[in-house]
Amino acid sequence: xxxxxxxxxxxxxxxxxxxxxxxxxxxxxxxxxxxxxxxxxxxxxxxxxxxxxxxxxxxxxxxxxxxxxxxxxxxxxxxxxxxxxxxxxxxxxxxxxxxxxxxxxxxxxxxxxxxx
Ligand code: SF4
Ligand code: SF4
Numbered sequence: 803x804x805x806x807x808x809x810x811x812x813x814x815x816x817x818x819x820x821x822x823x824x825x826x827x828x829x830x831x832x833x834x835x836x837x838x839x840x841x842x843x844x845x846x847x848x849x850x851x852x853x854x855x856x857x858x859x860x861x862x863x864x865x866x867x868x869x870x871x872x873x874x875x876x877x878x879x880x881x882x883x884x885x886x887x888x889x890x891x892x893x894x895x896x897x898x899x900x901x902x903x904x905x906x907x908x909x910x911x912x913x914x915x916x917x918x
Pocket of ligand 1: 873874
């Protein structure tokens, strides 16, 4: 791994170091499970910030961590998550459909629909 990951805050399958996030949307575009989205944030770069809207749907595929150019998003180790009594989700049709909606919403969180 190119960078040492920030310490897992505890029981999260996926988490972000918002100091490093440049709001590029890449992680949102590669997530298969509709976990991520961008939220409008006037104080941050590009006026947006990554949001982990559905951590319970994270399947642990690592695509977000592998593609983030700024090493800002991290995925838990399966064993660490298991030690916390949790596990990654399975990819469901609902999650896939949500991801399609997020992509159609220009990678913005579905809670941001109609905002702008
Ligand atoms: S890929 Fe990295 S820098 Fe880009 S929005 Fe996601 S967390 Fe932020
Ligand atoms: S690990 Fe996979 S499912 Fe989880 S947030 Fe990252 S891209 Fe989405």
